[in-house]
Amino acid sequence: MRYCFFRMGLDHPGVQEWFGGMYESMFAALRRCGHDVILSLDAPDVSCDVLVVPMGGGQDRTTARAMAAFPGPVVVYAPSARSWFRTDYLRRWRDRLVLAYGTDASDFSAESYASLGIPYLHLPFASDPEVMHPLDVETCHDVVFVGNANSGTGRYRFIDELVGRVGKERLLLIGPGWERYDVHPRSMAWGPDLNKVYAQSRVCVNLHNDEQCLGGDVQEDANNRLFDLAMAGRPQVSNAPLVVERYFAPDEVLAYSDPGEWADAVERLLQDPVAASSLGMAARTRALRDHTWDARARVLSEAISNAVGVSAGATRGGWSVMRMRDTLLPPYSSGELVAKVARRLRRVMGRGTVIR
Template structure:
């Protein structure tokens, strides 16, 4: 029996283009080998894509674990086709009303799989998604059902790059369709570089129409700093740690009094692992945007298992390290700019004189900057250095402004706009350029948003954010003097590049873009929770029209505005607002009882 032809005939009517692609493909990607149990298994590039012992039993265990998350009405999407043992096992556990699709990353490998074993009637009920990652993302985005992703790691591993592109493009498409409104609690740090970013995140979420509760711990900074006066470092560290625990408990109290849909913490937010585990037990969804270099600040090692989702400004090794430390989900989310803050300015003549120069640098005095910046002093251009933590940097002293005082954001913007060439040198604990130059710092996006020309040290992730026509970079410090001379002679060229960089930021790199991407990612991973809200499935109009809504609730739902999001607590509040003498129906009593139970179970303190 020709198994391949039998399977092609089974899907020819529904997926004729897929059959054509399979017919034209040569196959030969998978190496088929019998498992110890006897069923066929396979390797790809020397790696097993199913168990070498019992692929069917392994697939059933995988499906039993993942099917628990699958709900009626959802479209399950499997990444990693392999020999389809796991897909067959998942079909057997499919909830009523759910559908299943398989993303085909490699037509040739899929053709090999169809020739190995008989697949049965279930095979013809699968929805097949294929093409380039962008094409597959478009196909998935067009589906009306919520998406639930299942990644079968052994078979998906060879196509990690394609799946990453698919994820990014699908996230972008879904972000553009968000219209539901969330309640997001943003937990900020006590101090540090992520503190202003927390403010930008709050503003972006509010601009997108979401309700935001900002747990702002910066008001406690003075008290936290007071512990630095203790001479014994053991006392200082002990008190700072206990103080952070108190703030963590305070956060739990705030969340308990006004429970959000999502708790989004910024880097260095005072959230202990115990507090995060408590939130998980109470069914709160948590995410961390770790806008730090994971190599330098390593507290993530203790907190990795605590957050449901991690978003980082680094990839690859960073994601692997977080997963090894216990992080359930890790995604890439680069930095951005806030156009309401980082913008072009018209400066007065006195401001231009005070802040202007041919060359400038704004930032703290890290070791590599102390070693590198003096090389560019005393040349045939004016140079000004702004920022703090330059104590003892005698070689920088001649160009250090305001005696090394910290400058605020408004002053930074004046420097950016007044300077011909802004140096953007990423921090590093060594004495040269960062040997592991991957992430792109906030300054890159902020300078671009301000319409300022910059020279930035080359970063592995920079080409994903800007083209060579938008940002000028350098790979070695020896290149910089020549680049400075070249661009000082070309003001028109500087303006052209700076304008292009600003257009790119406005098109792709604002905090609104980042928050849309973050929420789209969470919506994909949690289709029945955040996803349903973002899709607008919780509005009074949609709930009234749903066949699963008891008809007795329709009159109550019609009392809300059609586009208003309605939750159990809203319906309970509406009932209580009728007054104590109102006769309650059976449905009213059930709603009040459930809301009372909800309040008790979500009580965090």
């Protein structure tokens, strides 16, 4: 089967930097499953059997244009339904949509898509053992966290606690938003250099945003770092234990919801390198068994094949004025637009930014 992945946000330089390498690993895994994979940043390749499109994050209009240009079945890569679920928009394109998949494990996402007759596949992130793996290098950092402080709420609580315990000079923070700790904002692309930074650290910490761990009935969304640190064989202390326990046992990844307990665990591992090494190797063993992109590719390709098979021969809806509207305008009602602008203004004012 021939898949055309449309943009997937990779036309944005920041997304390309962080997620581009991961998509390359995923595409390579799908090819090993026997599929042809094309990434299109412009127009979809109409010679493909299936179009895969992203939803949410301001991409709905360009996604509608891609679906309008593509004659075949469409698979949706979706954020959590709590973050994005446009009922009217999805209903207008329902006859084209054979499957939705995403990293959110909550019942809410599955039930939201089921309400429109669209099957939903929980497909968590994974990692690539050819990129993330143990290295025989000297450790030069005590604790490292590579991540964005601005991508959601809750991370400062944990970092504040840790800085109070070990001091900011023992903590390497890489990413935007850490200026309060005198850290110059910078980013690091996913790939071998990131793996080296992990390998040079005695303990690696992982933080999910509050929004990612609201519970199995609302949103439960493991980040990619959980799997990358495990695949790299690094001792990892994470927050969001209810999220982590879906994928790793307590003797593979330590996880605590309380910042004090979380920082306690970091200190224990710093004092016990043997236990830290054992934790990291156990996590890698689990990641190699269950959380490779090859494993995810097998699940996704089977789900797509089944969904396309079920939809074969289904009647496709014709063109409509409202579908044309989706290709020209964002799919928001006037009330939603007012609320969206108000939220944006509150965020800007909260940062103390002058609105011009």
